[in-house]
Amino acid sequence: MEVVNKDYAEKRRRMVDEQIRGRGINDERVLRAMEEVPRHLFVPERMRERAYADEALPIGEVQTISQPYMVALMSECLELRGDESVLEVGTGSGYQAAVLSCLAREVYSVEIVEKIFLQAKERLAKLPGYENVCVIHGDGSAGYKKEAPYDRIIVAAAAREVPEKLLEQLKDGGILVMPIGGAFMQMLLRVRKIRGEFREESITSCVFVPLVEGL
Numbered sequence: 001m002e003v004v005n006k007d008y009a010e011k012r013r014r015m016v017d018e019q020i021r022g023r024g025i026n027d028e029r030v031l032r033a034m035e036e037v038p039r040h041l042f043v044p045e046r047m048r049e050r051a052y053a054d055e056a057l058p059i060g061e062v063q064t065i066s067q068p069y070m071v072a073l074m075s076e077c078l079e080l081r082g083d084e085s086v087l088e089v090g091t092g093s094g095y096q097a098a099v100l101s102c103l104a105r106e107v108y109s110v111e112i113v114e115k116i117f118l119q120a121k122e123r124l125a126k127l128p129g130y131e132n133v134c135v136i137h138g139d140g141s142a143g144y145k146k147e148a149p150y151d152r153i154i155v156a157a158a159a160r161e162v163p164e165k166l167l168e169q170l171k172d173g174g175i176l177v178m179p180i181g182g183a184f185m186q187m188l189l190r191v192r193k194i195r196g197e198f199r200e201e202s203i204t205s206c207v208f209v210p211l212v213e214g215l
Contacts, residue, residue, distance in 0.1 A: 008038060008051075011040075011051075011052040012034070012035050012036075012039065015034070015039075015052040015068055016031055016034050019069050020068060023069055025072045025073060025076055027075075027076045029102075030103065033075070033099045033102035034071070034075075036102060037095065037098045037102065038127075042059075042094055042098070043057050044059060054068065054069065055067055059092060059093045059116070060115070060116065060119075061113050061115055061116050062209065063092050063093075064092070065093045065095050066092075066095075066156060071096050073188070074188070075103060077177045078152045080100070080104050082103065082104065084104045084151035085105060085108070085147065085150050085151050086104045086106070086108070086150060086152045086154065087143060087144055087147075087148075087152070087153045087166075087169065088108070088109040088140075088153075088155075089110055089140030089141065089153070089156065089157065089166070089178075089211070090110075090140055090155060090157045091117060092116060093119075094121075094123050094124045094135070096156055097109040097124065097133045098127070098130050100133075101129070101133045104151075104152070105132065106133075106134070108134050108144050109134070109136065110135075110139070110143075110144050111135065111137060111138075112137075112138065112140060112212045112213075117137040118137075139212075140211075141163045141166070141212075141213040143163075143165045143166050143169040148168075149169050150170060150171060150174065151171050151174050151175075152174060152175050152176070152177075153166055153169065153175075153176040153177070155176070157179070157208055157209055157210060158181055158183075158186045159210070160181070160182075162176065162180065167191075170193050172195065173192075173194065174193050175191070175193075176193075177190050177203075178191070185207060186206050186208060189201065190203055
């Protein structure tokens with residue numbers, strides 16, 4: 001087991017050096033989180049040898065775990081310093097939430113697919129170090145009003161436009177990161193809320209699964 005863990009640690013180091021730092025991600029806190037979180041424990045066991053490859057992977061129920069670079073890029077776009085409350089829409093495997101837990105004070109992650117929700121909740125509860133993550137079963141497009149407003153909001157699924165309820169739950173001075181577009185091509189947007197107004201910035205083209213709304 002120790003040899004296996006060392007092998008995965010080396011794969012993570014190479015992943016960070018080649019796929020993430022090598023593509024311009026330079027937030028040291030993000031790089032450190034990506035090197036620490038055991039991505040292989042967030043994918044189906046049969047895919048563990050591909051866990052650190054430069055690709056998204058299926059996790060069941062027509063859902064995916066995002067490409068490592070995209071996880072790092074979205075995390076960097078949030079500009080986290082460590083004291084923020086973050087809402088994540090689309091828990092998926094729980095990997096992005098685990099990365100965010102290393103970067104923020106607290107993470108509320110909402111997943112609409114019950115089977116995926118149960119798997120992620122159990123996984124994050126079993127693994128050490130993610131006690132500041134709360135996984136909720138619900139419609140993430142409606143946010144999570146109970147703990148709103150949030151300093152940061154991240155959405156791991158694409159829609160034609162940012163759901164109004166998410167904008168309402170973003171603090172003034174906050175940042176929302178989300179892919180916007182059609183089924184096969186989207187643009188990753190960073191939205192800043194400044195004195196009640198929203199300013200959009202295009203980051204890069206991307207492809208995400210569609211945002212599922214309504215239970």
